[in-house]
Amino acid sequence: MTDIPTKSLADLGLTAQGGAEARVTGLAVDSRLVKAGTLFAALPGSKVHGGEFIQYALRMGASAILTDAEGARIAAEELAASPVAVVVVEDPRAALAYAAALWFGAQPEVMVAVTGTNGKTSVASFTRQIWEALGLQAVNIGTTGVEGAWEAPLAHTTPEPITLHRVLAEAAAQGVTHAAMEASSHGLAQKRLDGVRLAAGGFTNLTQDHLDYHADFDEYFSAKAGLFDRVLGEDGVAVIQMDTNRGTEMCNAAESAGLEVIRVGRGQECHLRLLGLRFDSTGQDLRFAWNGAVQQVRLELIGGFQSENVLVAVGLAIAAGSDPAEVFATLPRLQGVRGRMQLAATRENGAAVFVDYAHTPDALATALQALRPHVMGRLICVFGAGGDRDQGKRKLMGEAVAAHADVGIVTDDNPRTEDPSDIRAMVLQGCPEATEVGDRAEAILRGVDALQPGDALLIAGKGHETGQTVGEVVYPFDDVEQASVAVAALDGHLT
């Protein structure tokens, strides 16, 4: 007959109205993906309630519907006329997260997650690199896809639970035992990772971003705190960067939830205490103490914020069971993450071009300040702000560049469905002296052309991205490639 694996609602931890049972052949949150036997999760959305699509899911042969009272109300007529099993719960997103975990079953034995406005991808990658250096089969999961012992592309930083658990089960089947994942604020607010068993959770920092999605900064904080007060079990460990806005509050939230906390920072109360950083042209020396015992390691990474991220990764690896001394010994082998303070090209006159993913006011300020000790001349910054995203951060991004760069060039960064010149105008409010060059390739060429001996150029905002999204179309675009092209064109012309 059929070899499609099925599960009962009870197998998925769900109870239908009237005790109805159903054999489920798959899960879907989008009605357009429903096939015969699928459980369709009709979720409350930001634009529309998924309940509107229940009738369509029924026509496609859904065997069960998971929704809330509102979804059941919207589709009351169709549901009454159908033999489908209906599960009504208060929080269908959380129920879906647990059902997806039960559907796919396996996940890597040891998992950690990291949240924060900036630094998640970096911490997740460093944690994976530490594990790999210790001989473990490890991956990081997030903005740059699944990387490490097993690789796969992802469309989101924290995928919705069906994709997430499919990926975790496939990774486990490939022999991956350790995984470090990013927990975005959207992912936490939508409970995408509530079904994941985590040994530890990390926090990097909290500054402005995504206030188009979260009602205000407190709600944004609460979403991030959900990693500690909801997702991590009581035997989990929290690794908290203290030297940052809301670090103490996040630590309190973790302690109130009964978690053990590893504090990271410069203060005396920190278990992983940053004692000093010395910068040179290829990296930095990091001096720190672990429970009072002093360590010093060489990092081939540009920018002091990378040391902060490394210490959070160190805390996560220790929290998840690795031996501290063995973890410290791996650190000189850490490699920078693609598009994070990446040296993309060098001009014949020695001036360097860096590509970085700074796309928030704090990240721009941090990245520019991090470059300053490496630059004797001027710091030039090519940057822009994304369309269909938090508008409130645009002027603040301009202000960060006005404050920390010597020359600013405002350009486009994924205008999406907005008018690019409107976005640039909002950015320019924060840096009226900057030059406006809409075309990003031309902006990069202008920035590279301006480089004199001792200067450096920071191309910010796109990092590892390989496309420029204008309207609904993604045009191929790579900052690292454009930097090389510009240097070759200008220096080739000069020689």
Ligand SMILES: CC(=O)N[C@H]1[C@@H](OP(=O)(O)OP(=O)(O)OC[C@H]2O[C@@H](n3ccc(=O)[nH]c3=O)[C@H](O)[C@@H]2O)O[C@H](CO)[C@@H](O)[C@@H]1O[C@H](C)C(=O)N[C@@H](C)C(=O)N[C@H](CCC(=O)O)C(=O)O
């Ligand atoms: C803003 C946001 O996070 N939206 C997510 C949310 O959708 P929504 O609430 O807006 O959905 P909606 O359009 O109102 O529709 C409601 C429901 O009806 C369903 N539907 C809709 C149309 C249809 O024909 N049939 C159907 O079933 C939808 O699947 C949805 O479940 O719930 C959906 C189902 O779980 C997600 O797929 C969707 O993520 C979209 C794709 C998205 O782009 N999210 C981005 C912003 C995101 O999550 N980014 C974060 C953070 C990045 C960062 O840190 O910088 C990330 O983790 O990537």
Ligand SMILES: Nc1ncnc2c1ncn2[C@@H]1O[C@H](COP(=O)(O)OP(=O)(O)OP(=O)(O)O)[C@@H](O)[C@H]1O
């Ligand atoms: N600890 C930090 N403090 C401040 N800024 C940072 C820190 N770490 C990274 N950044 C800045 O943020 C940029 C993005 O870093 P990263 O990709 O690691 O963050 P992320 O949190 O994963 O971002 P996203 O929300 O897009 O997934 C870096 O290129 C750098 O400019």
Ligand SMILES: N[C@H](CCC[C@H](N)C(=O)O)C(=O)O
């Ligand atoms: N995950 C972030 C990435 C932003 C990167 C930047 N290039 C932009 O498009 O704004 C977001 O979607 O808000």
Ligand SMILES: [Mg+2]
């Ligand atoms: Mg990321």
